Amino acid sequence: MMSFDQNAFLIIITASMIAISCGLLGVFMMLRKMSMTGDAISHAVLPGIVIGFLVSGTQRGLEVIIGAGILGILATLMIDWLRKKARVQLDASIGITFTLLFAIGIILISVFAYRVDLDQECVLYGEIAYLPIDLWISSSGQSFGPRIMWLAILNLLLVGGFIALFYKELKITSFDEKFGIVIGIPASAINLGLMSMVSYTTVSSFEAVGAILVVALLVVPPATAYLWTRDLRPLIQLTILTGVLVSVVGYYLAYLFDSSIAGMMVTVAGIIFFLSVIFTHKKFKFTLGTQKETQPFSS
């Protein structure tokens, strides 16, 4: 039906690498019940991107990544500060933090509109279809292939390296933070490290898939895998598998419907997720509303 297409191959490979990077981080975020913190970070990096853009004058500068990284960590610290010092409940801390930072980002964009070729749509949606024509060309004029693909490779190496290096620490602090602290793991440093990796991944992939879709890749494949298994290793393997499957199927469906590739990837991820829910549960309880079931005679 479809012959081998180099562009399709490049897009799928890049998308898979982004999906794997996000999934690897997402597994640990989910186990730490920090999925929404990931969402908050991906919105909160906007002012950092704008400031980095202003400093470097281009969307591709190192300054953009540094700015976004700083803002991501700042968002994490602010959520923590609101929760622990000001005693605001966690979900409200997350909501206040990311809306404030995102609002500041949009204001910055409006103030510097004449200098910043950015808008909130580009941050939220992204577009991976332009990947094959956005080439990395060295000063001597030699082309090394798509720029975003190289970013994704670098991202995957860094994330993979981070996880491999701190696997034990991440595992212990994700399941039992107090125990981790007792046996001498610097839990808050590990946490900050994870958050910086999330911010970095958001920035490095927002051009390709957009902030919301980074969140989807952070959350949906791990959640899908979690429906099938609770053990960490299979969880990670299944997450990677889901991420790759999502990229391949998403690309071809997007091709078929002539729509956004990143959007279709998330849609496919959602379909796989809901199919998994159905297959892993034989009987359903239908209830209206979100109230807890009351169980008689339990204490």
Next chain:
Amino acid sequence: MSDFLYFFSFQDSSIAFVVMGITLLGIGSAFVGTFSFLDNKALLGDAISHAVFPGICLGFMLAGEKNPFYIVGGAFLSGALATFLSSWLKSNTKLSDDTIIAVILSVFFGIGVVFLTVIQKSGNPEMAGLNQFIFGNAIGIVERDLWVYGSLSVLIIGVIGFMLKEFQILVFNPEFGKAVGLPMNMIRFVFDVLLILSVVIGIQAIGVVLMAALLITPGTAARFWTDRLGILLGLASVFAILSGVFGTYISYLLPQMPTGPWVVVILSSIALISFLFAPKKGMVSRYFHRRSYLQKTQRDHVLKSIFKARELGQEGLTRAELLSLYPHQQSSIKNSIKSLEKEGLLFVNQSLIKLTEPGKYQAKRVVRLHRLWESYLNEYMNIAPDHVHESAEKLEHLLTPDLEAMLESRLNFPKLDPHQEQIPRDHDEL
């Protein structure tokens, strides 16, 4: 200044429309948001506001134009589907709340992006304004919108006012509601409908991402000022109105400035001020409260040390002796001695620090409470005498005269504590 007067006299009808729209919208979302904040579901509103995106696109595709009824209808239906799915997933999977919210939010938004690109490729000229439904455009509120969205807001405010008792039970004690025969599922359903409605109408003013602020921030900030629900709702709506009006004013003064983000920035500033400076719950007030408590405990300890020295037959303690008892708190002990002396509880006589009569009274009370509590723990909790000191060390600063009287009568006015030390009474000689 003339700008200020022109704006706030609302001579310009378009300004009046925008301000009215923002005000109604703000009150509506502040009410709904405060309840979902109290229900520990602050982020459900965020999920819904992302989830209405595919509904907006679908409504547009079906109508072929920006027909507000199709778009609001589509938005409402997809918001409802998201709400239903999130509660369904909660009862059918073991995923945690925040994972479910994040899954719903991102999957719906992804589907929305697919729809949007399909619309964009269809080349419908009407689609140019579709972004307004997604990123919000408060300044674009015109008279016709005001009638539709304003009356919906009034409806939301009215229903909440009318069902205040029911929602209060829903949030604070649904079990009780069920027990007295209230239709709790129905009430929750009504509440979910209101939440989705306020998101649907709010998004057009402020946008998908920032809608969460309109729901979460006013209630969270107001919660720092009061414990009463009525005042909480009132304050939350005042905060929402203030930020709405001034956000609009800023974007009126500087036309290139977007309204929604400024509303959020002002709202967040109000929240941060509340977190810091609210009486009782604010960080500053809690800091001073804690400091004055620590000072009180330390002064009690100084009095107690001198009292114990007297029990051993000394007249008082020298400054050096007293300081050597607290090697790590030298400077604060010096302050405590100074303030106790000023209040007439201590007097310093040739470097010997002694208790005055009021000082003796106070010191006896602290020691008495300490030893009564030790006796109580020993006698009624069966805790060994060598384990009771730590707890008494804390409770001696907290026990009230009422509790003291109860302990005395329960223990039948004991003479000695578990360590065989005398329990001093007011009339005892020292």
